[in-house]
Structure formats: structure tokens, C-alpha cells
Amino acid sequence: MSRIEARFEALKAQGRRALIPYVTAGDPNPGLTVRLMHGLVEAGADIVELGVPFSDPIGDGPVIQLACERSLAHGTSIRDVLNMVREFRETDSETPVVLMGYMNPIEVMGYPRFAEAAAEAGVDGVLTVDMPPEEMGDLSECLAGAGLDPIFLIAPTTTEARMQVICDHARGFIYYVSLKGVTGSDSLDIGAVAARVDRLNQMTGLPVGVGFGISTAEKAAQMSQAADAIVVGSALVRQIQENADDDAAVLSKVTGLLASMRSAMDAEVTAAV
């Protein structure tokens, strides 16, 4: 059983929903990333989504764009990101790590070389924002061969027919993009999201996570009623942005916000019982 699958099974047994924070590797500086990952886990993260910085993040809003710029200013490469995961794994062998980024760094590294290196470092899943299943080519096999789960986005514009195709290609979990927009947008319609997630649940046995636009503990709690997992990115990264010069403040602000989301989500579960 993969780490991602094991984690969702365990949560299901407890009647809890997964909380998945996103941070960009190397932001605000490469030295802090591994400590931040551990801090996220302590604050209640079930899976860590680690952004691979890219110069041209077309799916991201201004907050994560700036995170990429801060990270790239330190020269963070995909190899450095894999080294961070390897270091994280030295003391955490259980929390799944999903890389989220764009195609070109993987393209340049070469699919087999990337897949082997990522698996060896301890990565569990790979989400490439600009890689639809249709263009996967050999990457599918390379990821499968290395035991890595390909994670795909499904959007509000995705047709039913495509939803099925994507579900058939996906492993680990499905990531439902809760709004038409880039990361960091702020116009959630919880009812509409819940309806789409229900439809996905009919199509796949995979857990369904929801992300984009979840910025407060309250929204996280509300959304967690509709899905198996909640992904939070820009809200955390904004805390990094506002405290970029102060490592201790980054750690406390980011983990503080995540912990408040965790307790709001868990309170929701308790209330429902």
C-alpha cells in the first residue's frame, strides 16, 4: 500500500478529513523548507504538498508567483527540491509528500531520471499543473514504474467525459479545483463544489481533495464536509510573504494558521458525530 493510500485509509477509519498544506520549496529560503515541512506535520498536516518553483507558473496567482520568485532568487532547482524531500524523510517516514509544479523542469531532467530520483528521495505523488493525461506519454509509465502516484486536477469546466478519463489515469487522490481561476482566488461556492465532488465520488473510488480559494479556518471546516481532503496554499504562502525575513515568524505564523484550520475541521467532525 502506498503512503498516500495508507494515510487516507487511516483517516477514514477515524472519520477525519485530510488537511494538505502547500508551500513552495525554497521559499523564503532553501534552509527553512525542511523545518517548515516538519512544522506543518506537527500542526496537523496529513500530506505535504511541496511546490517545485518555476519561472512561469501560469496556473498560479500573485502570491505563489512571488513565492516562486523568492525561491528562484536562491537558485532552487528541482534537484535541490528532491534533496529537501530526502532530508525530510530522514526523520519522517510516514507523511506522504506530493510534488506540485510545472512540466518543464521534469522535461529537462528527463522522465526516467526524474521518476527514479523522486522515488529514491521519498516522494509519493506528482502533480504537474500543465500536464493533462493526454500529453503524459512515457511519463505515465515512468511514474508507475517508480511507484509514484500521478495526481490530476479536475476543474469546474471539466466535462463529464474528461472527468472519467482523468479518474482512470489518476492514482493517490483526485484534486478538484474549486473555482475558475488561479491559485489564491477568492470566490468559493461551497454548494456547487459539493455537487461536483459527489459526482466524482460516483466515478472513482479515489479520495477527492478540494483546493483553491480556501483561506480561513472557517472555509476549511465548511469545505471539509464536502470532500476527503482540503488543500491550502496561498493563505499559508501569504504568511511566508509577510514574514519573509524572519524564519521564526514564518514557522510560527504558517503552522499557527494551519493548526487553526486543523482544529476547525476536527471540531466539525466531532459536531457531526
Place this chain on the structure above:
Amino acid sequence: MAKTVEDMQMTVDYSQFPDVDGHFGTYGGRFVPETLMAPLAELSEAYLRYRNDPEFLREFDNDATQFVGRPSPLYFAERWSKKIGGARIYLKREDLNHTGAHKINNALGQALLAKRMGKQRVIAETGAGQHGVATATVAARLGMDCVVYMGADDIQRQSPNVFRMRLLGAKVVPVTSGTRTLKDALNEAMRDWVTNVDDTFYIIGTVAGPHPYPLMVRDFQTIIGRETREQILEQEGRLPDALVACVGGGSNAIGLFHPFLNDASVQMHGVEAGGSGIASGQHAAPLCAGKPGVLHGNRTYLMEDEWGQIIGTHSISAGLDYPGVGPEHAWLKDLKRAVYCSVTDEEAMQGFHAVTRTEGIIPALETAHALARAETLAKELGPDKIIVVNLSGRGDKDLQTVANHEGITL
């Protein structure tokens, strides 16, 4: 048995590409966030429906004639040719189009398609501002809302075009992320489209982006090559020996080349921006000095570092300052059907002055790169040969840049 590149060249019917999914060999395709997959499918479907629709084509041709001023002349640059002492050089006068460049051919085509698709808002990215002006122009004429994304640095160096766009009623949004140039403007336009997919049509300005853009933009620009073919047969009674065009994203080049690709006797020369020279690293020549990768929705040659980050480009001409290139050019390069070279800022300036002084035509700095290459090629080919250069735009927008370059205060 493995086919050689030459075998491939002989057997390829260039009119049959891209394939249904937008691939030119391994290049092209559709690498975009999931939110855009459905709108791109909708766009492909609409475009393929209208691509051969007589009424749509009639509307396009009518506007090309009455609004743009087509056909543009194919002008024999006699004095310049004599002065060089080589091949006979013809200039395809896209500078005489309404708004002063080839960009309007494509902006018009896409805006007419947007109208048929019922989209009331159009967005565009622009580098030199020529595509932004063309888009703002057709939007004004069709009564559409128009937003143009432009790198903050380009806004500085192309200010007359910014004012033109605003006069035409477009909103010009400065882009301050990344390198603050064309590639970042394209990123921002994509983000707008992801957010406003329901009512917005994204008019991409060159043969880049995800499928169907490289196909669609090419189709609208092939009016250049189709006219050239008729005109040269009329004036010279035969096909040209070589075609020359500058390559930013590659739309004016593919527009000229494409109708001749199946004519093996016609050489094709694409000219990239060599900036301060390839060796300096300060250039915008992905085909000459880059590697394949994925950016802006397609696989193509890119300027990138060893870990796949896109790197900054440099060119004296904003319209060539782009780290990628249309996927069809990447494919033509690998097939050796077209050859790509680069011309430095200095060489382009010489080409600019030569044509201005001997022919009375002030070309755009983008175009000046093609002119510089045409001069050396004319000598290589010799007097019996015919070269057609795509004079993709006029130089009015560049006067400030030229003056600055030469230390002149206007």
C-alpha cells in the same frame, strides 16, 4: 529502417500538419491547466467548423480587403538589390497594412471567430505593442471589450503603442512579474483566461500557445504567402529561390513560408534575434541556441537553464524578445526544411538604415533582422536568384529606440 531527415523531408506533406491533437512531430500539443482544456476543445471545434466555411472566409477576405488594405504589394527593391550586387530582393509589404504590421491579419481572423462564438470580451498579450494595437483596433471596430497585457518594461520602450491602444478603448495592464516582458504578459493573459473563461476569447498574437493556436494563427497569416505566390508568379513568372523572415514567435515567418513548404526548390530562412551575440548569452534565439521543453502550452525550443527555468532574453526589438518559438518552426528546424540563423542588434541596425536610405521604407526593428540576413543571402545566392523578404512591419514605433541607440535626443 530509420529514415534520414532528407527522406522525411521528401515524404512529408506539410499541409497535413499538425495532427488532430496539435502535434508537429514531438512539438506542439496542449500543455495547460485543466481549467483551459474544455475552452480549448470548444475553440478547436469552433475553429474547425469555420475554417472552411465559405461565409466566414468571405467575411475575413472582405475585411482583409476593405479594412486592412490587402493585398499588400510585393515590391521589387531594385536599388537595394543593385547596391548589394546579388540576388533580386522583393519585399512583401506587410508594413502597409492598417496598423502597420502583419499582426492585424491574425487579430482580425480571431476577432471574427470570437464574434461567431458569442464572446464579448477579448484579451491579448503584446510585446512590441503591434499585436496589442491590432487587437484593440479590431475590438473597437467590432464593439468588443478589450484588455491587453504588456510587460512593464515593454510599456516603457513602446510608449506610442500604449497610447494608441488606450485611444482605441483598450485597457492596457502592466505586467510586473518575472522578466516584465512578452513571456510574462502571455502568462498573465493565460491567468485572465483561466479566470474568465465563460465570456472571454484569448487572441494570442503569434503561432505559439496550446493547440489550436499555432494552427489557427498560421492559417490566418498564410494570406501573406498565398498572395506572395501569386504576385511573384505574375512579376517573375517563377517561384522565388529563398524566403526570409524574422522569427519572434514565428507568425510572420510561417505565414510567408507555409504556402511554399511543399515546393522543395524554395529555401526558407528564419532569423532570430541575436542580441549582443549568441556567445554573450544576451539574445532571444531559442532555435539557434536553445533546447526543447514545455512552455505556454506547447513543446518547442526554449531558452532555459540546465534545470528547466526559462531565462531572460535580450533584443533591441521588443517583438522578438521571447524565449520560445512556435512549435511548427521547431519541427521545420529538426526536419531541416527551414534554416534558422541569428542577427545581432548591430547588424539589424545596419539593415534598418540600408533599407530606409536606399528604398525609402522605414522598417520595424524586428523586420530589420530579416533584412540584414537578406543582404548576406543575396550575396551568397548571386544575381540570378530571387529572394522574398517579409517586411513584417513599419518602424514608426521604433524611432525612439533607434534614437536612443544612436545617442540622439528627440
